[in-house]
Amino acid sequence: MSAAEKEAVEAFRRDVVEPSMTKLVIIDFWTEWCGPCKALGPVLEKVAAAYADKGVVLAKIDTDKNQFIASQFQVRSIPTVYAMFQGQLVADLTQARTESQLKGMLDQILRQLPVEPGAAGEDAGADIEPLVQMGEEVLAGGDAERALSIFDQVAELAPEHVGVAVGRVRALMALGRNEEAEAAIAALPAEAAKNPEVERARAALALAREAQPVDDLAGLAAEVAANPEDLDARFRLAGGQMATGDRDSAAATLLSIIAADREWNEGAARQQLLKLFEAVGLEDPWVSAQRRKLSAVLFG
Incomplete structure (x- = not known):
């Protein structure tokens, strides 16, 4: 073996x-x-x-x-x-x-069969976790509609489970239903609303509101390549990239603006990049890698 x-x-x-x-x-x-x-x-x-x-x-x-x-x-x-x-x-x-x-x-x-029924408290929570993980895997696979269905079903069993609530919010956002996602966060109990996962979801929603979709992303990218000094166009490109979920390209575009002029538009590119970090999660390895790139741009 x-x-x-x-x-x-x-x-x-x-x-x-x-x-x-x-x-x-x-x-x-x-x-x-x-x-x-x-x-x-x-x-x-x-x-x-x-x-x-x-x-x-x-x-x-x-x-x-x-x-x-x-x-x-x-x-x-x-x-x-x-x-x-x-x-x-x-x-x-x-x-x-x-x-x-x-x-x-x-x-x-x-x-x-003498199957033990699901119990309240910790045992029930343990039974919920595989279902939450399943929803996350389905969502990561790109099937937001099915992921939302899973989270909705699990929410009936564990209405106050933070992981379920956050999963629902992220699935709603993936489907473009941001108003419903905001309402779901607003409906959370006060203690749950302080959870770091909820804070990340809230940051992602704020970013989604600001990330404006671009009808012709390839055309805008070509425009930026032809005129690299047009930082406004480059910033719109970053927004379009974030709207499609391409965080790598969005971060690279924002870093290029900071490298060109860190004070452009009152530091808008850096502020947007920090919001992206918050939405992804400050402890995430991807954020750590991007922070090193930002430090290299600022202090290299």
């Missing part, structure tokens, strides 16, 4: 087998290019969230990234969906393609 295979087995033991000692784990073997997997995924996520208090959790195994694990379970096609309890497969759920079919099969399994 290779080192990578040993690592995959350890991750599977930690994330799937150990939780199955007390919970019923739905194992979804899927991969990114599989159309039926993308159709079934939201159904599994919704039902898992609804059944979390009954002791059901969802584990997603990307077969492209975990070929060794898939081979151990003799996965021949995807999606393949199993249920595991106490380290043993107890059911093949692959044929359950609708919410009602899946719930019917789960109800039958739960009547037969």
